[in-house]
Amino acid sequence: MKVTIVGSGYVGLVTGACLAEQGNNVFCLDLDPKKIEILNSGGVPIYEPGLKEMIERNRAAGRLQFSTDIAASVAHGDVQFIAVGTPPDEDGSADLQYVVAAARNIGRHMTTAKVIVDKSTVPVGTADKVSAAITEELENRNLPAELCSVVSNPEFLKEGAAVEDFMRPDRIVIGTENTPAGLRAKDQMRKLYAPFNRHHERTYYMDVKSAELTKYAANAMLATRISFMNELANLADLVGADIEAVRQGIGSDSRIGFGFLYPGTGYGGSCFPKDVSALSKTAKEHGRDLKILDAVEAVNEIQKYVLVEKIEKRFGKDLKGMKFALWGLAFKPNTDDMREAPSRVIIQELVKRGATVIAHDPVAMPEAKHCLDLDFQGNPDGLKQVSMVEDPMAALDGCDALVIVTEWKAFRSPDFDVVMQKLVRPVIFDGRNLYEPQAMQELGIEYYGIGRHN
Incomplete structure (x- = not known):
């Protein structure tokens, strides 16, 4: 055809x-x-x-x-x-x-x-x-x-x-x-x-209007699952539970399943943020509030700051003179999409507190440079505190901690001996729960995940 x-x-x-x-x-x-x-x-x-x-x-x-x-x-x-x-x-x-x-x-x-x-x-x-x-x-x-x-x-x-x-x-x-x-x-x-x-x-x-609504309904459901798990992960931190154990426990229920039950730093990209917002707006135009979706959006915005809060809790609000390695810029792996990426919020917040950020992403760095130029338009001095390197291990040199934002496969099994040698302090803030807390403790690494006993 x-x-x-x-x-x-x-x-x-x-x-x-x-x-x-x-x-x-x-x-x-x-x-x-x-x-x-x-x-x-x-x-x-x-x-x-x-x-x-x-x-x-x-x-x-x-x-x-x-x-x-x-x-x-x-x-x-x-x-x-x-x-x-x-x-x-x-x-x-x-x-x-x-x-x-x-x-x-x-x-x-x-x-x-x-x-x-x-x-x-x-x-x-x-x-x-x-x-x-x-x-x-x-x-x-x-x-x-x-x-x-x-x-x-x-x-x-x-x-x-x-x-x-x-x-x-x-x-x-x-x-x-x-x-x-x-x-x-x-x-x-x-x-x-x-x-x-x-x-x-x-x-x-189906009819045309049902097809149009199906797309929004699908993305809204997936976004809801993500925000729901992020809420539970934050609660798990407070009560001393392990969100990974909880995830396995509820995901094994055939009525729930495991898909999109991974807590993290919030969703981003070109679809979920704008589709949830657009669906909520459509409802308002017809005189109805979609209260669940409004909460999904609010939770997602808050979640982008969770890693920064953990860093503050560990090092204090004044991060002047400190350097952080950041692995992962794209909103998810296998793409260079930086739209609504949590990394953008995290970088801006760290810089606002006086920190320097050395970032690496396998694919998204050219697009990230363009987006960060826009993000720091009113703060060119702040932009000078951000740099990018082609080698993830090179990003660690002289840094006070490693911050993981995107779950690229290349980050799942690094040489932790090298990681510890390069970092000033053996501290990892893992926004995607790539590593097991117990294994990190045995290696002598101070580890902060999302909803994992910290």
Whole structure:
């Protein structure tokens, strides 16, 4: 099938590459010429395991192309995916200006029937706005509105495992309307996703608004589990319980399971923070407060400061003259995404107290430098207290403690003899509970985890 992807960011690139991998002819559009130049020169503007190789393979086979040409992109695809960004607005709602602009561009240029697919994460009712925008453009050109049908097909991709998630999905959600055009669109989507359903049916068909709400509901549930466990971990510290034992005890219940029950420094990234906020905002627009989600957001913000509080408790509020090694900058492993990353809060708070930070991340340091430049815009002297090094062990030289923020695999089994030699004090603040407290004690390391007897 001929497919167009509008927006060559994280979701658009993964969607386009994976659909091309299944033999479709895919045209990826983006209005950022620098991004398209990077892609056409063999680069990839984001880090995602397996994505670069898949893009290279399908470009070489002629199944995947990148361009800024709007008219050509609309002419190409019978199915047009809208995968542009929906950043949070000032009031927490999703900013739909890019989605509506993409829809208008499609409406201005289409001459034959198209299936328009909302792949961006959008609030309930967005498909109506997309349909209205396209219909208006078609009517301005005396073309029938029936030429287009809008489908909701939310993404459920985990950063760091997005290619695997797309190629072997838990579920595919498709929302269509029960109209002749909607039924034709449903048939088109069934054909497009047929290769992903060969072994068993993974597709759930529903109405458009239910599909839109499903995406937000899924992310809100996962965020809720994270904040719930962080609350319990903080309580475990106070009462002397071990949150890891608690996690195993409750996770073994088949009604609960182990997924997303790991306490830490709070969630970040491009999805959970903005989706929880947008869902809460949608509810408020309809006269209802989602009290659980409001609490989830509040708990998550507080959690980003927990490691700093532990450092303060150990060393005092004045950290002038002290150096801290920080392992992990990205909000999670296997990505370079720094959006809402807890490391940004921790670094700013340590610097505010006078400390110097030497950071390392296997992938995210270039993006982190850009984000920290923004974070310290009003405090250039503070930025001078932050540096980054390519070797995690080099970050430890002369530092008073190690702070672990992201659970990269490379951090799970370091040479602790070397760690102790390089640190001024053998102290570790572990924001991801990578190590066992008892094992650290036996090594002579002063260890502070999240909810682990300290």
